[in-house]
Amino acid sequence: MVAEDPQVNAISVAPGxxxxxxxxxxRTKFGANMTPESLQRFIDFHKNKELLPPEVPANLLVNLAVKGWGKNLNGGYHRIGEEALKEFQ
Structure with missing residues (x-):
């Protein structure tokens, strides 16, 4: 979209x-429907405290919406925590 119309501002952010x-x-209800490896991955996220509080991606998205983003981010796919998004976290 951005490549077709330079007036369009669009960004994709994976929240983590x-x-x-x-x-x-x-972890507690749907494990029976998953492979043991997949379930263990989610158990480990929790056990190792790798889950982000919802406020972290929410604040990032609010800051992007309020401040806007530059052409360097426009039209891109980004992941929370990447250097290019630091100013919005």
């Missing part, structure tokens, strides 16, 4: 693994 009720449900 966020500590939500869904994460708990995956």
């Amino acid at each position: 693994v966020v500590d939500t009720n869904m994460q708990e449900d995956i």
Whole structure:
């Protein structure tokens, strides 16, 4: 879209693994429907405290919306925590 119309501002941000009720449900309710390796991955995220509080990606997205982003980010796919997004975290 951005390549076709330079007036369009668009960005995609992967929020990371966020500590939500869904994460708990995956670990406690839906494990029987997963491979043991996949379930263990989600258990390890929790055990190793690798889940982000929801406020972390929320603040980043709010800052992007309020401040806007430059052409260097426009039209791109980005992951939370990457250097290019530091000013918005």
